[in-house]
Amino acid sequence: MSADPNDALRAPQVTVAPLVARAAVADRRADRRLQTAIEDFFLAENDRLDDRTRAAIGTLLTDAIGAIAGEIVGHAARQLSGQWPRPGGAGLVSRLSASGLLRDAGLMSELLGQTRQDLLADALRSNRAPGAQPVLLAQLAGCGDGVIAAAARLYLQTENRRRTVGGAHGSDFPAHLHRQLIWWTAAAVREQLIAAGGRLDRLDRALVAGAQRSIAAHDDDDRLDAVALRLAAAIDARPEELPDLLAGALDEGYPALFCAILAHALGIDFGEARALVLDPEGDVLWFALRAHHADRASIARVGLALADADPRRDIEAFADDLDAIAAITPDDARVALATLSLPADFRAAVRALGRIGA
Known part of the structure; x- marks a missing residue:
């Protein structure tokens, strides 16, 4: 007697659990989407990231994590006398993004600040008058x-490195953020190497040693904002010198120096000064300039360069407000900025x- 293919007892057993699990994941993804x-709508x-900024943040993060992973894996491979492929930065970013680790306000604030500062520098340099040569530095x-x-020579060298190497240098983040990225990257690399057959106990020791070596090698003083702050402190501009110095830094395409000079004058850190400069409304920046006696012409020069x-x-709203900005007394401006010194x-x-x- 031949077997009946419709006989349920003889039919292959179907496992539905994976399908159920995938359906549950799809349901959660649909809810997230x-x-x-809704949030995007x-x-x-003005709060949306434009495509250029979004792409630049992605490139900066991918290059930085790729550079960090290369250092960690290179050191670990030497310790274990093995040959491991260098993990790709894009894959690691994708894994860290999916985990939620990259949704860190401090990290994203720094990434956004660095990216917008670099894009501003590019735009300012593109807007120079034909044939104009930078002379300030x-x-x-x-x-x-x-x-x-x-300090000026070091600034030029550091900015050139930043522009030519960029995120591939992997160390232009403040020490605490750099350390975070190193450990997150090490954890993501660990997953990849375990999946490739790495032995867990030896692998962990080697990755920890590689991460600690990268942390120890990081020098906060090498970062562009630290170098710019040292130059600003060395210049230590007098009040009457400040407006022309600030305007000149923008005219020649050095927003990092502009931020550093402003930070030094206001007694705040670089990141806070950068936030004032990159704020598209710019209201606090105008108070900061008036607090240091910048006149109408100097403020107009800065505002037009930024716009x-x-x-x-x-630019039209700025032009409408310019007379009111120039009418603010330096004393009133300092009172308005008092909380910045906290x-x-x-x-x-x-x-x-x-x-x-309340």
Whole structure:
């Protein structure tokens, strides 16, 4: 007697558990997509990342994580006398993004700040008058004050490295963020190497040693903002020198130097000054300039340079406000900026309470 193919007892057993699991995952993904679409729909246009900024952030992060992974894996492979392929930065970013680790306010704030600062520098340089040559840094590098000259030369070298190597240098993040990225990257690399057959106990020891070596090699003083702050401190501009110095830094396409000079004058850290400069409304920046006696012409020069380089800025609104900005007294401007001199953590707590309400 032949077997009946329709006989349920003889039919192959079907495992439905994987299908059920995949359906549950698909359901969660659909919910996430809906929530993301809702958030995106209600975002104000000025709050959206433009495509160029989004792509630049992705490139910076991918290059940085790729560089960090290369250092860690290279050291670990030497310890274990093995040959491991260098993990790709894009794959590691994808894994870290899916895990939620990259949704870190401090990291994303730094990535956004660095990216917008670099895009601003590119735009400012593109907007230079035809044939105009930058002279500010050359004059500082050749001046008779050895401290200023050395700091200016180091600034030029550091910015050139930043522009040519970029995120592939992997170390232009503050120490605490760099350390975070190293450990996150090491964990993602660990997953890949275990999947490739790495022995867990020896692998972990080698990865930890590689990560610790990368942390120890990081020098916060080599970063562009640290170098710019040292140059600003060496210049230590007098109040009457400040407006022309700030405007000159923007005219020649050195926003990092502009931020550093502003930070030094206001007694705040570089990141806070950069946030003032990159804010498309710019209201606090105008108070900062008036607090240091910048006149109408100097403020107009800064505002026009920023508006020409940043399409988020409303040049007509700035022009309408210019007379009112110039009418602010330096004393009133200093009063308005008083909270900037408070410790950053204290100000963050004050802002948090203000958002929550009584």
